[in-house]
Amino acid sequence: MANDLKFLVVDDFSTMRRIVRNLLKEIGYAEADEAEDGVVALHKLRNSTFHFVVSDINMPNMNGFQLLNEIKKDEKLKHLPVLMVTAEARKEDIVMAAQQGAAGYIVKPFTKATLEDKVNLILTKLGLK
Amino acid sequence: MSTGAPSNPAVATPDLSQDVHQRIGMLTRQLHDSLQGLGLTEQVKSWAGEIPDAKSRLSYIARLTGEAAEKVLNNVDQAKAHHDHIAAETRRIGALIVKDPVAAVAKGHVMNFIHDVEDATKHIDKNLTNIMMAQDFHDLTGQVISKVVNLTASIESQLLQLLIITAPSEPVNKPADSAKPATFVVHDHPVLQGPVVNPEGNPDVVKGQSEVDDLLASLGF
Numbered sequence: 299m300a301n302d303l304k305f306l307v308v309d310d311f312s313t314m315r316r317i318v319r320n321l322l323k324e325i326g327y328a329e330a331d332e333a334e335d336g337v338v339a340l341h342k343l344r345n346s347t348f349h350f351v352v353s354d355i356n357m358p359n360m361n362g363f364q365l366l367n368e369i370k371k372d373e374k375l376k377h378l379p380v381l382m383v384t385a386e387a388r389k390e391d392i393v394m395a396a397q398q399g400a401a402g403y404i405v406k407p408f409t410k411a412t413l414e415d416k417v418n419l420i421l422t423k424l425g426l427k
Numbered sequence: 428m429s430t431g432a433p434s435n436p437a438v439a440t441p442d443l444s445q446d447v448h449q450r451i452g453m454l455t456r457q458l459h460d461s462l463q464g465l466g467l468t469e470q471v472k473s474w475a476g477e478i479p480d481a482k483s484r485l486s487y488i489a490r491l492t493g494e495a496a497e498k499v500l501n502n503v504d505q506a507k508a509h510h511d512h513i514a515a516e517t518r519r520i521g522a523l524i525v526k527d528p529v530a531a532v533a534k535g536h537v538m539n540f541i542h543d544v545e546d547a548t549k550h551i552d553k554n555l556t557n558i559m560m561a562q563d564f565h566d567l568t569g570q571v572i573s574k575v576v577n578l579t580a581s582i583e584s585q586l587l588q589l590l591i592i593t594a595p596s597e598p599v600n601k602p603a604d605s606a607k608p609a610t611f612v613v614h615d616h617p618v619l620q621g622p623v624v625n626p627e628g629n630p631d632v633v634k635g636q637s638e639v640d641d642l643l644a645s646l647g648f
Binding site for chain 2: 309311313314316317320321324355356361385386387388389390391392393396402403404405406407408409410412
């Protein structure tokens with residue numbers, strides 16, 4: 299079941315989107331799509347089925363906090379786990395993400411092991427793994 | 428011998444230096460008065476504070492790109508060594524099989540080769556992942572470059588405004604209180620700060636993933 303999950307990777311840097319997608323593939327999650335900001339992500343989330351969102355925070359148009367907020371406000375999307383993967387290292391940002399309902403928080407630069415740990419932990423908590 | 432050249436440059440230089448010195452002095456005074464008149468002294472202080480930050484951000488970019496290049500080259504070296512080993516072993520095993528296929532299998536040469544290939548591909552896969560991960564500098568340095576560019580653009584824009592206002596063709600006797608147009612907006616720092624270039628000694632930021640995990644755990648997450 300877990301390997302069939304579809305991920306949405308949201309980051310304004312295409313390099314980082316590719317890195318996260320490749321890492322997800324390496325850890326067993328080959329199904330993934332990309333979005334370059336919160337607006338595109340929200341559109342994709344509302345028009346297709348996803349099981350997991352990995353999102354950056356600092357993005358143009360709609361940042362990761364705004365995207366998280368929109369997801370959690372949306373009845374059809376609020377169940378989606380959102381893992382923040384960001385360079386924002388301020389404690390207040392981490393606390394804010396947790397309070398807004400983020401399922402996890404990873405600071406860049408990160409390792410494959412960190413991503414694998416967090417994704418698997420979240421999926422286990424949700425009973426999806 | 429050219430007769431058009433200054434006959435005695437050593438004598439002319441002090442006059443020239445004095446003139447340049449006086450001009451710089453006048454320009455400095457004019458700039459100082461203009462900045463004060465326009466209420467820009469605080470802005471200049473702010474730039475003075477931000478420029479060292481910009482310097483440390485540029486150093487951060489140099490460090491990150493250097494580390495990424497080093498990481499890529501090291502992993503390429505390792506991957507090539509594994510690749511060369513497999514290439515050489517393939518030739519050797521090939522020759523053994525051609526010479527005596529039964530002996531090559533019976534003596535374990537073929538199985539050893541298969542284990543070698545399996546081992547090397549694992550290492551090469553790890554090297555490739557490391558090379559991929561090294562590209563994360565693009566995201567991190569991109570955010571930092573964007574901040575430095577914004578600072579430079581802000582200084583350029585404000586200096587340009589200053590130039591326009593203080594240009595001789597403009598009315599010189601512009602009232603000081605109306606000489607602060609809406610373009611002189613002090614841009615607040617964006618809400619999001621991007622990568623932390625100097626985490627040491629800053630209690631407001633985490634220094635790594637373990638601190639993130641500790642912080643979230645302390646909040647019950």
